[in-house]
Amino acid sequence: MSETTLLQVNDLRTSFFTDSGEVKAVNGLSFSLERGKVLGIVGESGSGKSVTAYSLLRILTDSGRVTGGQVLFNGENILEFSPQKMHSFRGSRISMIFQDPMTSLNPVYTVGNQLREAIRIHTDRTPEQVRERALEMLQLVGVNEPEKRLTQYPHELSGGMRQRVMIAMALACEPDILIADEPTTALDVTIQAQILELMQELQHKLGMSIIMITHDLGVIADICDEIIVMYAGRVCERGTADEIFYNPCHEYTKGLIRSIPTIGANHDKLIPIAGNPVDLLNLPKGCAFASRCDQAMKICLTDAPEEIRINENHIAACWMNVKKVYDEAKEEESK
């Protein structure tokens, strides 16, 4: 673990125990987050990206349980914290903003009340200082007329304004890590641009790390330093934004990039990924993506691929990379 590593996740496993059986939402996920960096987690619904975030903060629903692995924050395993310690840890060191700002704010309390609560719980400021801090936070996130907003209820604010309030709450105690779970999915494109711009600006100003969870490859390309592509609870591929977009080494990532339209006068047919997402109740033995992959080989059906280092900025879990090395070696030999 290097000096600048803030969070290290090792072989994280999370399952939900339902009436129909164990749903393995996260299956051995490992990654590290550097101080002051933006890490993007991209994947489709059911890929385990949100469950990963909930596991880090230990806010899973009753049926969900972390069944293995470690989450090291500054060398300490969060998963072993007592509930009390976790309570003070959440919000002050790692905080989270959610997709839908309407349902994550309490409709019966004013914005000021909720914002002050977040500050009061984690600091021992006087009521006057708490109020000042709340105002300061609203100004920081670019809410106009902050004095008036403190007395308003969430329904009186627009979607973009609510998301700004959520960000103000999440950052009020200066956390080291901000987890943003689809923070702009519910917003219109011009408001999305405002919020993304704000998050980048705050990240530069406050120097925190961000884990950005989204299904939108555009959002990921815009603001992330490093990207993890998830499928069926596992990492397919991990690397810098340039590596993932310009040198994808997993068939799933390649498929995702091919399947989205690009800007400009290009009306070529899209190449979709065939089939449907896997059933997490019955995960296949080999690679989870094998049934939808047009390059699948025999080994893909029997053995889950290991993570292979492509270069110092890039890791991929796909057997094709092994085949490539093997083919190259064979070619070399025949020469």
Next chain:
Amino acid sequence: MSNHPLVDVRHLKQYFTVKSDMLTKLQLKAVDDVSFTINQGETLGLVGESGCGKTTVGRTLLRLYKPTAGEVYFDGNLITDDNINHYRKDMQIVFQDPYSSLNPRMTMADIVGEPLDIHGLYKTKAERRDKIAELVQLVGLNSDHMRRYAHEFSGGQRQRIGIARALAVNPRFIVCDEPVSALDVSIQAQIINTFEELQAKLGIAYLFIAHDLLVVQHMSQRIAVMYLGKIVEIGPADEIIEHPVHPYTQSLISAIPLPDPNAARKRHRIILQGDVPSPLHMPEGCPFRSRCRYATEECAKVCPTLEEVSSGHQVACYHPQG
């Protein structure tokens, strides 16, 4: 080949009355004087942010709402309350949410067969069965799954059922109201391709309503951009995306998240200040002026109308850019 467009919408208005409190009633101008045409086999993309009235345009055009004013011509004939049932066979709709737009108590065969029943499009039971099987295969579903209920299908498959239902009556025009927004990225491409294949095969025209500009550009020959109930710019798709003229279209396009890190680093986002004003309290004059950095006194007086800037490209702005 006839010389009139397939769908011709003229000065369409749809106002809703909203009670703001016990006494005052306010008028919400969801669609305010919208005109456009769609040719046979063409796709017109309709984009805009939530609340701009794009869904209402689609529904009013099909007379799912009774329009406040304006006319819709289909194949040269004025649509009225009396003849709409006849034209329903020609004009269909595919909805956004494949979960709520299918009846959970009906099997796939019954969902797809219902339009056939309503319009009496078969003579024998065997003919009905064959027609349904043909439709189901046409949209890429397995005809062995006829007896399954909607919940037994995935999101993408459900959207295909919705498409098969719309196709059952052999329409010449389909309103596609955000048909891929609720789907995962990898499934979106499958459905987009299905729409394109059906258009190539059957020559159907689409009004493709969506907020995802990349998808709309990919699907459409022409694009119309709406803001607060009005069309602010309309023209050939590539021109709208590459050389937008209206300040709103420019900021909308600059805000598209680009799935390409180099392009994202290079481009300059035009960030709009503030939010869309409430359609209940619309600003006088140009609806966009409260967020427009080029706005002048002129913009506050009279709302600009669509003027041609180049062939087929119209914009409603006193200060067109570029």
